Amino acid sequence: MTSLWLDTIRTIPTDEFEPEATYDDVIVGGGLTGLVTALLFARRGHTVAVVEARTVGSLATGSSSAVLSQLQGVQLQKIKRRTYQGIVDAYVQGNREAFDWVIAYADEAGVDLQRRDAYSYATSRSGLARVDAEYQVGRKAGLDLAKTFDVEVPFATLGAVRLRDQAQFDPLDLVAALVSDIRALGGLVIENAHVSGVDAGEPATTHTSLGDIRSERVHLTTGTPILDRGLYFAKLKPRRSFGVALRSVPGDDLPTAMYESADHPNRSFRRHRDLLLVGGNEHGVGRASSEAALADDLASWAEAHWPGAERSRVWSGQDYATPHGVPFVGYMPRGHGRIYIATGYDSWGMTGAVSAARMLVSDVLGDNSSWMKAIHHRATLPAAMAVGLGENAAVAWHFARGWTRALTNPLVEGETPPEGRGRVGREGFRPVARSTVAGETCALSAVCPHLGGIVAWNDQELSWDCPLHGSRFDATGRVIEGPAKRGMHGLTD
Ligand SMILES: Cc1cc2nc3c(=O)[nH]c(=O)nc-3n(C[C@H](O)[C@H](O)[C@H](O)COP(=O)(O)OP(=O)(O)OC[C@H]3O[C@@H](n4cnc5c(N)ncnc54)[C@H](O)[C@@H]3O)c2cc1C
Numbered sequence: 359m360t361s362l363w364l365d366t367i368r369t370i371p372t373d374e375f376e377p378e379a380t381y382d383d384v385i386v387g388g389g390l391t392g393l394v395t396a397l398l399f400a401r402r403g404h405t406v407a408v409v410e411a412r413t414v415g416s417l418a419t420g421s422s423s424a425v426l427s428q429l430q431g432v433q434l435q436k437i438k439r440r441t442y443q444g445i446v447d448a449y450v451q452g453n454r455e456a457f458d459w460v461i462a463y464a465d466e467a468g469v470d471l472q473r474r475d476a477y478s479y480a481t482s483r484s485g486l487a488r489v490d491a492e493y494q495v496g497r498k499a500g501l502d503l504a505k506t507f508d509v510e511v512p513f514a515t516l517g518a519v520r521l522r523d524q525a526q527f528d529p530l531d532l533v534a535a536l537v538s539d540i541r542a543l544g545g546l547v548i549e550n551a552h553v554s555g556v557d558a559g560e561p562a563t564t565h566t567s568l569g570d571i572r573s574e575r576v577h578l579t580t581g582t583p584i585l586d587r588g589l590y591f592a593k594l595k596p597r598r599s600f601g602v603a604l605r606s607v608p609g610d611d612l613p614t615a616m617y618e619s620a621d622h623p624n625r626s627f628r629r630h631r632d633l634l635l636v637g638g639n640e641h642g643v644g645r646a647s648s649e650a651a652l653a654d655d656l657a658s659w660a661e662a663h664w665p666g667a668e669r670s671r672v673w674s675g676q677d678y679a680t681p682h683g684v685p686f687v688g689y690m691p692r693g694h695g696r697i698y699i700a701t702g703y704d705s706w707g708m709t710g711a712v713s714a715a716r717m718l719v720s721d722v723l724g725d726n727s728s729w730m731k732a733i734h735h736r737a738t739l740p741a742a743m744a745v746g747l748g749e750n751a752a753v754a755w756h757f758a759r760g761w762t763r764a765l766t767n768p769l770v771e772g773e774t775p776p777e778g779r780g781r782v783g784r785e786g787f788r789p790v791a792r793s794t795v796a797g798e799t800c801a802l803s804a805v806c807p808h809l810g811g812i813v814a815w816n817d818q819e820l821s822w823d824c825p826l827h828g829s830r831f832d833a834t835g836r837v838i839e840g841p842a843k844r845g846m847h848g849l850t851d
């Protein structure tokens with residue numbers, strides 16, 4: 359379902375595509391990372407074009423809870439466990455500068471942004487241990503964190519860590535301002551142009567559904583990189599989570615700060631105007647038995663704690679986690695120094711995307727600051743390797759499970775799934791994905807065109823989702839997101 363932000367009508371017209379045009383920098387993907395990258399390059403006098411497959415901000419950025427905070431749940435201790443203090447310090451410094459950049463930019467561009475305190479709170483003893491660890495690691499990295507038992511939420515908590523004066527906003531307001539400023543500097547933002555490949559020649563050529571364009575450099579800011587060079591799809595963990603907007607909560611009961619739980623399952627909440635916004639139930643893409651049940655569980659949790667609250671909107675979105683918790687930013691291997699990537703914000707992209715965009719620009723201009731150098735030169739420790747190996751084992755398990763289940767479940771010939779449902783099974787020796795949406799039954803090959811995983815039905819978004827590397831397709835098989843470059847095959851392909 360469309361998020362609260364994407365449902366608000368804004369006029370962000372697309373620029374005209376000029377085939378064979380040449381730019382300094384082509385940016386693939388018009389989310390927060392791509393748009394900030396384009397603006398920063400345009401401000402340095404580069405000619406830029408952003409090429410977006412759908413509409414700007416329509417994936418993770420437009421699904422975001424848009425909490426702009428340097429206190430990020432329990433992220434810092436995760437990074438500390440898997441790397442070392444120097445990387446935590448660099449990550450915090452990058453986020454601090456990104457935070458300041460967004461605050462200053464919102465002010466100058468007239469984006470409505472509200473300052474709020476941020477809390478990571480605990481409801482269990484293990485959560486309290488995480489709260490304490492976040493306090494220790496964050497303080498060491500220079501964050502002005504405070505421990506508190508004064509947590510104004512409608513349920514019992516054991517304590518929290520707080521960072522004053524963070525921020526929240528409507529991410530599409532920021533997107534609209536960025537597009538307008540890129541244009542004012544002569545840059546182009548082209549929508550509905552799907553990029554299918556990039557040749558790292560001199561100049562580089564970007565192949566889009568509207569034609570080819572050329573540039574000195576190409577920046578892939580597409581969530582997971584759309585090119586398989588560097589095998590980033592195998593290093594990233596694709597995760598989905600939900601957003602719920604609830605109305606009819608009395609004003610005095612709406613949260614005055616932004617809260618993130620340190621417990622499992624994860625919960626976050628904040629206020630947006632007269633609505634309560636709740637997020638959580640993060641899970642692996644294509645790995646939940648019912649996404650609709652997870653969404654319902656989150657909404658029911660909110661209704662139980664804010665009596666009288668009524669669901670007005672439920673949506674979900676996708677982000678990517680790296681094995682060490684620090685984004686991948688920089689040159690793409692075998693991209694001849696012409697192709698760059700930025701991904702892996704682990705659900706903290708409101709600062710992470712801006713930090714990454716600043717790194718991309720500094721990489722090209724050769725003015726990396728010390729925190730950027732520390733992130734580029736980080737060593738991979740056994741703890742991060744173990745996380746990566748664990749994810750690879752999970753991928754292998756989901757591959758085997760998907761094929762076994764598909765081949766041992768014969769589909770009944772002519773059977774039509776009920777409205778909003780999808781089924782995977784065997785027709786002859788072929789895994790087939792059959793669904794019914796808006797009265798149309800569609801039968802496709804259930805084999806993901808990326809690397810052969812078996813897709814699973816997402817009963818919340820009515821999409822086919824691949825549990826291996828997170829590619830997603832609509833009911834007719836068209837690519838929505840992920841590393842797959844083409845759609846699911848029809849049965850006659
Ligand atoms: C539910 C949810 C809640 C979140 N809440 C928070 C929060 O409170 N605070 C926080 O800091 N972070 C949060 N995040 C994370 C944050 O929203 C993301 O990290 C950030 O928006 C990622 O931005 P992006 O530009 O990298 O990706 P996206 O916004 O996904 O942009 C990538 C773009 O690339 C385009 N694209 C992909 N493939 C192609 C192609 N082949 N050709 C052309 N274009 C292509 C896509 O259409 C898309 O528009 C949340 C994320 C989710 C999912």
Ligand code: FES
Nearest residue numbers: 806808809824827
């Ligand atoms: S996304 Fe890689 S196999 Fe499906």
